[in-house]
Amino acid sequence: MNGKTREGVILGGGYSTRFGDEDKALAELAGKPLVRHVAERLATVCDRLVVNCRDDQTTDFRAAVEGCGVPIGVATDPIPDRGPMAGIRTGLSAVESEYAAVVACDMPFVDPDFLSYLFTRADGYDAAVPQRDDEWYQTTQAVYRVESMVRACERALDRGDAKILAALEELDDWVTVTEAEIREHADPETFDNVNTKEELQAAARRLE
Numbered sequence: 001m002n003g004k005t006r007e008g009v010i011l012g013g014g015y016s017t018r019f020g021d022e023d024k025a026l027a028e029l030a031g032k033p034l035v036r037h038v039a040e041r042l043a044t045v046c047d048r049l050v051v052n053c054r055d056d057q058t059t060d061f062r063a064a065v066e067g068c069g070v071p072i073g074v075a076t077d078p079i080p081d082r083g084p085m086a087g088i089r090t091g092l093s094a095v096e097s098e099y100a101a102v103v104a105c106d107m108p109f110v111d112p113d114f115l116s117y118l119f120t121r122a123d124g125y126d127a128a129v130p131q132r133d134d135e136w137y138q139t140t141q142a143v144y145r146v147e148s149m150v151r152a153c154e155r156a157l158d159r160g161d162a163k164i165l166a167a168l169e170e171l172d173d174w175v176t177v178t179e180a181e182i183r184e185h186a187d188p189e190t191f192d193n194v195n196t197k198e199e200l201q202a203a204a205r206r207l208e
């Protein structure tokens with residue numbers, strides 16, 4: 001896929017209830033909003049980013065990610081709180097490239113080199129989705145063929161199933177990126193995410 005455009009979608013439409021009243025995506029980590037850490041890392045391997053969020057988050061999200069080096073689009077959920085898979089559908093619908101990386105806004109340690117690897121693995125398939133031994137698929141740090149995944153999300157949503165796995169079931173041909181590949185190609189912390197204030201403090205200590 002060398003030479004082709006690569007885009008990134010940041011998922012941020014959740015209500016971050018475990019984090020408390022504040023929006024975790026905008027919470028400050030080492031002097032900048034959490035979502036900006038993700039945007040800056042994605043911007044090193046993507047030509048354009050799309051931030052997915054709710055209508056009421058748009059202004060703050062735009063301010064949080066602007067100036068990170070690549071053009072930014074914002075895609076707001078037509079129906080809020082429909083779950084991350086509906087957010088993936090909204091975000092990918094605003095993408096212009098054939099393939100796009102999708103990353104949750106709460107993964108500040110996402111490894112850009114690993115995203116490049118995922119783009120390479122996805123080439124010719126509908127998706128490349130990492131899975132660690134005995135864990136769930138890392139669907140919110142994965143690369144999707146945009147058209148296929150949008151269609152798959154819509155089919156799953158139409159049959160009333162909003163789980164991301166339901167969308168994966170609708171894809172024809174996708175690859176699992178295995179534990180061995182993850183160990184070889186990713187920083188060990190790439191999937192670490194922030195759900196609580198305590199986890200934000202722990203992330204801040206790592207960046208000191």
Ligand SMILES: Nc1nc2c(ncn2[C@@H]2O[C@H](COP(=O)(O)OP(=O)(O)OP(=O)(O)O)[C@@H](O)[C@H]2O)c(=O)[nH]1
Pocket residue numbers: 011012013014015016017018019052053054077080081082083084086087088103104105106140195
């Ligand atoms: N667009 C959209 N994104 C979502 C939705 N729910 C979660 N997400 C995103 O999916 C990613 C992972 O979600 P969670 O860690 O469960 O985030 P959350 O739902 O905001 O947090 P909790 O309420 O504490 O579970 C984050 O990037 C969220 O912003 C949703 O309903 N719509």
